[in-house]
Amino acid sequence: MAKTVVILGGSLGGLHVAHALLKKHDKDLKVILVSKNTHFFWNLASVRAIIPGQIKDEDIFRPLESALSRYSATSWELLIGAATAADFDGKSVEVVLAADNSTRTISYDQLVLATGARCASPEAPWKAAGSYEDIIHSLHQTAAQVQDAEEIFVGGAGSTGIEVAGELGYEYGKTKAITLLCAGDRILNGDSVAPAAANELRKLNVTIRYDARVQSAKTHPDGKTEVTLANGETLTTDLHLPTTGLVPNTEYIPARYLSADANYRTVLVDEYLQVQGAQDVWACGDIVSKPRAGFFITQKQAASVAKNVEAALAGREPTVAKGPPVDIFACAVGRGRGAGRMGSIKLPSFGVWLAKGRTLGVAMVAGYIDGSVA
Numbered sequence: 001m002a003k004t005v006v007i008l009g010g011s012l013g014g015l016h017v018a019h020a021l022l023k024k025h026d027k028d029l030k031v032i033l034v035s036k037n038t039h040f041f042w043n044l045a046s047v048r049a050i051i052p053g054q055i056k057d058e059d060i061f062r063p064l065e066s067a068l069s070r071y072s073a074t075s076w077e078l079l080i081g082a083a084t085a086a087d088f089d090g091k092s093v094e095v096v097l098a099a100d101n102s103t104r105t106i107s108y109d110q111l112v113l114a115t116g117a118r119c120a121s122p123e124a125p126w127k128a129a130g131s132y133e134d135i136i137h138s139l140h141q142t143a144a145q146v147q148d149a150e151e152i153f154v155g156g157a158g159s160t161g162i163e164v165a166g167e168l169g170y171e172y173g174k175t176k177a178i179t180l181l182c183a184g185d186r187i188l189n190g191d192s193v194a195p196a197a198a199n200e201l202r203k204l205n206v207t208i209r210y211d212a213r214v215q216s217a218k219t220h221p222d223g224k225t226e227v228t229l230a231n232g233e234t235l236t237t238d239l240h241l242p243t244t245g246l247v248p249n250t251e252y253i254p255a256r257y258l259s260a261d262a263n264y265r266t267v268l269v270d271e272y273l274q275v276q277g278a279q280d281v282w283a284c285g286d287i288v289s290k291p292r293a294g295f296f297i298t299q300k301q302a303a304s305v306a307k308n309v310e311a312a313l314a315g316r317e318p319t320v321a322k323g324p325p326v327d328i329f330a331c332a333v334g335r336g337r338g339a340g341r342m343g344s345i346k347l348p349s350f351g352v353w354l355a356k357g358r359t360l361g362v363a364m365v366a367g368y369i370d371g372s373v374a
C-alpha cells in the first residue's frame with residue numbers, strides 16, 4: 001500500500017514539498033495537503049495589491065487544485081480545513097474541514113508542518129490567516145480604504161512596513177499624507193539597508209516618524225482611527241495599516257515541541273529539519289523562522305524536507321538541511337526603486353527594483369502551479 005505523507009499548510013513551503021514529492025512519486029505515494037485556503041497566495045505582492053488597480057486577484061491567487069491535478073488522481077488529496085491537533089506519538093493529526101466543520105483524524109507515515117505564521121493584527125492583509133474569501137475581502141477592503149483616505153499611517157518600520165509605505169508613497173506621495181511610524185530611532189531594526197531605504201522613502205514624500213511605537217489603534221464609527229503610541233501620545237488618522245509582528249501558526253502542536261518564547265512559539269527542529277523529540281515529523285518555512293522568516297529560506301528548507309521525507313520512506317539517513325548560500329535582504333520601495341544587500345554588500349536601488357520591485361515576484365506564481373519551483 002502507498003505510504004501517506006501529510007503536509008499541513010498549502011503556501012510557499014507546503015506546496016513546494018508537495019510538488020517535490022509528487023514529481024518523483026506519482027505512483028507510490030499518497031500526499032494529503034491540508035490547507036485553510038482553496039488558493040495558493042503570493043503574499044509577497046500583497047503590499048502592492050492594496051493599491052487600487054495595480055494587481056489582479058488572479059495574478060496572486062491560484063487554485064491549489066490546479067497545481068495538484070497534474071499528478072495521478074490517486075496520489076494526492078486536497079483537504080480544505082485547519083489542523084487543530086497533532087499526536088506525534090500516535091502519528092495522526094486532527095483536521096476540521098471547512099465544508100461542514102466536521103473533524104477528520106488522519107494517520108500518516110511522514111508529516112510535514114508548513115503552517116507558517118500570520119500577522120499579529122488579524123485585519124492585516126499581508127498573510128492568509130483565514131480562508132481564501134477572507135483574504136480576498138481583506139485586500140479589497142484595504143484597497144478601498146486606501147483610495148478614500150487622505151492621511152495614512154503605516155504602523156511598524158520592518159520590511160513589510162517599508163514596502164507598504166513605499167507603494168503608498170509611489171502612488172500617492174503628492175496627493176495624500178503618508179507617515180511611517182517607527183518604534184525606535186532607525187527603521188529596519190538598524191539593518192545596514194536602513195539609511196538607503198529611508199532615503200528612498202523620503203524621495204516619495206513619505207514622512208518617517210521615529211520613536212513612535214504603536215501601542216493600540218481603534219477605529220471610530222466616523223471611520224477615523226485613533227492610534228495610541230507607547231509614549232501615551234494619541235494621533236488621529238483616516239487609515240492605519242499595521243505591519244508589525246508575526247505569530248507562528250503552531251497552536252495545534254503540543255507545547256513540548258515548541259520554543260519557550262511565549263511571544264514567538266515556533267516549532268523546534270534539528271539540523272535535518274526534523275521536529276525535535278518527534279519521529280517522522282518535519283517542518284519548514286515561517287513555522288520554523290530560523291535563521292529568520294523568509295521566502296528564500298522557506299524554499300531551501302522545503303527542498304531539504306522533501307529530500308529527507310523521501311529518505312525516511314526509503315529507510316535512508318537524513319541529510320543536513322542547507323540554507324541559501326548568501327543572505328539576501330531586499331525591500332522594494334515603490335514601483336521604481338528599492339534598497340537591499342547581498343550579505344554585507346549593498347545592492348544598487350536599480351538592481352533591487354529589477355530583481356524585486358518591478359513585479360514583486362508575481363511571475364514566480366506559475367512555478368508553484370506547474371511544479372517547476374521544486
Ligand SMILES: Cc1cc2nc3c(=O)[nH]c(=O)nc-3n(C[C@H](O)[C@H](O)[C@H](O)COP(=O)(O)OP(=O)(O)OC[C@H]3O[C@@H](n4cnc5c(N)ncnc54)[C@H](O)[C@@H]3O)c2cc1C
Pocket residue numbers: 008009010011012013014034035036037043044045046047081082083084114115116117118126127128129130160249252284285286287293294295296297298330
Ligand atoms: C508583505 C510580505 C512581503 C514579503 N517579502 C519577502 C521577500 O521579499 N523576501 C523574503 O525572503 N521573504 C519575504 N516575505 C516572507 C515570506 O512571505 C514568508 O517567508 C513565506 O510566506 C513563508 O511561507 P510558509 O509556507 O512557511 O508560510 P505562510 O506563507 O505563512 O503560509 C502558511 C499557510 O498555512 C496555512 N495555515 C495556517 N494554520 C493552518 C492550520 N492550522 N491548518 C492548515 N493550514 C494552516 C495558512 O493559511 C497559510 O496558507 C514576505 C512576507 C510578507 C508578509
